[in-house]
Amino acid sequence: MACTSSTIDAKSPLRLARRCLTWSGVSRMRRMSSIRAGRLAGVCVLSSAGRRIDSRNRSPTFPPVIYLDANATTPVDPAVLEAMLPFLREHYANPAASYAAGRRVRRAMEHARGQLAALLGASPGEITFTSGGTESINAAHASVRALWPEKPELIITGTEHAAVLESAARWQAQGGKVVTAPVHPDGRVDIEALRTLVRPGITALVSIMWANNETGVIAPMHEIVTLAHAAGALVHTDAVQAVGKIHLDVHTTPVDFLSLSGHKMHAPKGIGALYVSQRVRFAPLLVGGGQENERRSGTENVPGVIALGKAAELARQHLENGTKSKIKALRDRFEHLVHAALSQLRIHGCPTHRLGTTSSFCLPEIDAAGMLILLDQAGIACSAGSACHTGALHGSHVLEAMSISARDAECTLRFSFSRFNTKAEIETAAHAVIESAHKMREAQGSEFAVITH
Incomplete structure (x- = not known):
């Protein structure tokens, strides 16, 4: 039946x-x-x-x-919980404060930024802490749309996470154009079809996930970056499912934006990050107090940041062992x-x-x-x-x-x-x-x- x-x-x-x-x-x-x-x-x-x-x-x-x-969420690693607890109990000062307690928290945050940067092969200054993968994805898309309005086109695939699909719908609602690249029956993007879709002077951004949340299929990101950059387009990747599970290096695979989420790598929910290459300009999605080097305003989720840093350190160790x-x-x-x-x-x-x-x-x-x-x-x-x-x-x-x-x-x-x-x-x-x-x-x-x- x-x-x-x-x-x-x-x-x-x-x-x-x-x-x-x-x-x-x-x-x-x-x-x-x-x-x-x-x-x-x-x-x-x-x-x-x-x-x-x-x-x-x-x-x-x-x-x-x-x-x-x-793939839906992971348990918090006990070592991650241990690392973040002091920042819920004792070290609760605002990292923007100029007094000693604030400076101590700020140093801890920068250490966590370095831990995450090391996992990605990035520089610490290229890491912006966010509330999670969805915010990071929306921030990357919105920045490109704001800074390169003369290029109307966004290219995605049909297998993207809802955060990418809905952000793409907003891109189109704001007057842009969204093109969907086909994937093979095995879930991998059709590179030759993608090559014909990326157009110099027209395509602003190619946004393709590094690893799929439903099937686990890993995208040929190096090929995607190469062909997109050859046409003058930027590349964003939703790496929420990939970070900490496979070796990633943003310099050998030079994506321009990379989104990640802590709760998919044994950190708590409500913390994530956006990698923004130092090669590209960035317009913040959230404005206000100018935190995160003017890239993401709002008082930082310090316990979450510390947890994400520790989770990144552990992920790096587990990838190596x-x-x-x-x-x-x-x-x-x-x-x-x-x-x-x-x-x-x-x-x-x-x-x-x-x-x-x-x-x-x-x-x-x-x-x-x-x-x-x-x-x-x-x-x-x-x-x-x-x-x-x-x-x-x-x-x-x-x-x-x-x-x-x-x-x-x-x-x-x-x-x-x-x-x-x-x-x-x-x-x-x-x-x-x-x-x-x-x-x-x-x-x-x-x-x-x-x-x-």
Whole structure:
């Protein structure tokens, strides 16, 4: 039976789950379906929280969570937390203050700036701290639009993050032109097509992500920079998923702008940075007190800055000590185990240019929404191949751009790994995927997609 919406009753939990395939929507679906699901024969049913409840004594059990959604956010490294805590407790002075306490905080911030610059191969003066990846992306786009109005064109791909897509929509609304470069079915940008799209005197900016958040596909950034610069265009890259996971050097791959986010590299949420090459001019998005060398006004998030600096230092160490290969080995082991039992599995993305932290695959005819519920019951945190936007379902534009059918997108799961995952967790998760897939096959075509025990 094909995994399309037509194969599932309109009132079934799976159909309701398609309102949103991320956890907020699934939780909402559970609340609506838990009473109906409880009518099924058996002992264990789903509670509104998605946990198993013994129907005889109503006592919930909570399996330990195996977190495999690191592309969504990462746990804060204990060393990062330790580094930032003094700046929440004792060192709370404003870094702009001229007295000793303020100067002490300012020195700590500059040390953190140097730590992040070292990870990127940049100079400390090229780093501007922001609230996160989204702000950094918007700031880069807005600066280019303001300073080069005579060049109306922005080039992106169809696989960009929503922050880039929405910023591009604003670019167009303000009178500019947005051109979408095609990607190959493996998710990598079509370089030859891009070469024909970049036009001297017309193209102001090429904005392409370094690594994709859904598939992990890594872009050929050096080629992109070379052809864009040859035509006089600037290059921005959304490197939120790449920084700390692969070796980046902004001098050997001389992008003009690079956006990153702390919470994707074991720092807390609410802190990020924008690399701005010293070669280019910059017009700030936020104006006011002139902080961050007049590039980003507003009193700095000092604890976040310290945390991001420490996270960058740790990321650099882990890239040098082989952690990257260890995570990839875990990912490969996970895919091998699942594929051995479910041979129809299809992995998305270029096999030779893919983050070792990411596994996106389709299990044909097995609905991802139902899989998410069963995996959550088993204590596995992962995500699906379709995106949720303020509670409404949208198919994955990334998979669509890769010419993957809507049906297969509905059957796609994404697992993303970090240095805190273990081999035992990976094997447990793989077996949970296999078991859940078998349950889904048994349930497919019935009103309820969750089988009780």
